[in-house]
Amino acid sequence: MPRSGAAARRRLQQAALELYQERGFDRTTAAEIAARAGVNERTFFRHFPDKREVLFDGEADLGAELRQTVVEAPAGLEPFETLLHAFRKTAQALENNHPWSEPRWKVIAATPALRERELAKHAWLTDAAAEALRQRGVAAGLAGLAARTGWAAYQHAVQSWIDDPTQRLDACLRQAFDDLRALSTATLPGQPRTESWAASPKLVARRKDHR
Structure with missing residues (x-):
């Protein structure tokens, strides 16, 4: 152009x-x-x-960048670590453009028509992340679950950053994924402790079977 x-x-x-x-x-x-x-x-x-x-310019470029960053993440990372790696890289542009990002986010949150468009965008980006995880050998069902859960953690991190701009978005992302890991291994009082999905031998075997 x-x-x-x-x-x-x-x-x-x-x-x-x-x-x-x-x-x-x-x-x-x-x-x-x-x-x-x-x-x-x-x-x-x-x-x-x-x-x-x-307010949604650059969506195709963001999807392509997210997909590529997930596919090219260092070998050996579990799905959540892979997504965190990708989100930290793709979120840099959002953080660098805070004067635009914050009011845009608030306008979307206050407008039903824009929230609907944002949800469609999120679904598309989640599918892109899931497809990229599948390319890394993650089983289809786990890839979809990880992508949807990881994207929810990403949204939570962005909201935390918007609410408190003294924080770094990168720090919010790392905290959100730390909290997600803690939730995945938490147990209720009196309940037997279960293995996290990332470490479960059955799930690891399922991932290997799909490589």
Whole structure:
């Protein structure tokens, strides 16, 4: 995309975020976003199919990066460690762009139409992570479970970071996965202790059978 096109795209994104914060998503039109960005409405629709997609730019690139990072993670990592490795790398852009990430997250959380779009995005990224785990030899069922659970931990970490911006997102991610591991091995009082899924011989054997 020419430099001028990239600049217009960024202005449209910033203008949309400002207007969504000021007026709300439902009360903002594509024409108003274009006017705030200093372009015409036709330019808006040349870059984005509708006003929701302004806040979801780069989804395909993120999915490709996540998939590649999972596949290329160091050998020998368990599924959760593999996902944490990938999330820490892909989340760097989110952390580096905090002035955009925080208000965007809050606008989405407050807007049903955007939350619906966000859920669809999450499902797609979860599928991408699961497919990448399968490429590493993880059994299909375990790959799907790990991807869904790991993505929930990722979302929890991002929310913690948004709620307390004095924290590093990387630290929130590591804490979320530490908590996830603790939950997976926790037992109720009086209950026999069970093996974690990562260390269970049966599950390890199932993973090896699918390599």
